[in-house]
Amino acid sequence: MTDTSALWKDYVPSRFGQLHYVETGDGEPVLLLHQTPRSWTEYVDVLPLVGARYRAIAMDTLGYGASAKPEEPHTIERFADGVGDLVDALGLDRFHLVGHHTGGVVAVEVAARLQDRVASLLLSATSFVDDEKRGGAHGSVDHVDPTPDGTHLRHLWDNRRGFYRPGEEEALGRYVIDALTVLDRVEEGHRAVRRYAMEPRLPQITARTLAVCAPDDRFSLPSLAKFAAALGCPTRVLSAGHAAAPEQIPREFADTVVEWVGRG
Template sequence: MNGAGPAPVRRGFADTRHGQVHYAEHGTGEPVLLLHQTPRSWDEYRDVLPLLGDGFRAIATDTLGFGESARPAGPWSVEMFATGVLDVCDDLGLDRVALVGHHTGAVTALEVAAAAPDRIRALVLSGMPFVDAGRRRRVARRAPVDHVVPAPDGSHLLGLWNNRAPYYPTDRPDLLDRLVRDGLGVLDRVEDGHLAVNRYRMEERIGLVRSPTLALCGEFDTFSLPDLTKITDAIPGARAAVLPGTGVPAVDHRPEQFAATVRAFLRGTHPCPEPPGEAPAGLAGPHPHHRP
């Protein structure tokens, strides 16, 4: 209908062995699953969904334990997060998907691609740390990223804000508003996603990835930028890209840039020809560490 405006984001729940997983989706076509960082939710991709939904079926999930998804008891692990993703695919009838993950979501996406390589058409790893024995030793001595102790006067809200403020742009307080809201929803386990990543034995799993892979990172993401070369060296044929002008919050800080980079890569791995004017500019070939 003329003048109807853009299609709304659709919401739903998928059944998994660990409980229901909440998701939001936009668009039609080949499915692309979007996995968020700790302690976020699908909301991290709120502005990316309609952009990727123009040409794909973009589905952003709340990782098990976060957002409106079920919260399994006991220790959380990357492997548990990954089984949840595969169960979502089964419940939605998705045989093969492209996976896009950011930070914790990227580590989860890598495990999915390692565990079920025949089901992953393409893989985008955004801001992913390379988790090996050396990193596990380093982070064991590092202060928690998001941990705060609830206080009667509400000062823990400011603590959660201040923990992340150094890594977020000063002119975008709305991004920290959204992170704090998500963090409060999982406050008693706000570090468990990070702990799961820090226990993961990526060095034993990354070599199992067989799908076309793009490793990307914001230029100011000091947590993950140094690991781009390790990632592309470990995954045959992987490409790398650095997103200028952004850092840890690359997804929701620069959604147009993030979506354009992902879309160009996914279309480049698709058998259909690349639309005119949308060549994947800025994507490096196999194995280089491309800097702007």
């Protein structure tokens, strides 16, 4: 179990209510954005490793974790509004940005908006949202119907069991906890991704960008080539892992972040 004693947890005000974040370390700020329906705990093992070199910050995306939960439908643009409010409240004039899955799509929007304030961008297992993605057939990933006998708790576990290897039950348990906090809206983040108009935003990105993906993440792996073509950015396939790569290979994930940030 990770020692979290060096992690600082706090809130900042935003136009939507309080936003929760966790940080550790000093130096250039590195902001990490999680997938949905997760929280900052997706980076619980990554934060101390990145924090050994930089000021590592992981926020709870607007609508998730301990951050404010507005009633309006989630959109990538609204998620990015929350990120903008957080970085302004923290006084981050320039920062490095990392996003995983939904967090990567949010990071695209943030980097397109803030441009030179984003010193570098790392997109992890990020969907390339084009007409094919928006128009494709999409089944439910995380939805469960609450049941009086609590069997929906097992269903939440089973929905993601295939993304985790034996021995990774602690990480899978963190997913279940996060999903339970937003059970009535657990699919909204995925729907927000599928509605997002990404293509016109990509030319607005000025930050040097790296796109990475775990080898077993079949949902996101094909996007590497699309980001390379659209942004002219390098890509990298990690050594192992699935959709939960930051929890499955935290050392390699953190080393990848540190190496990319350090290239500047």
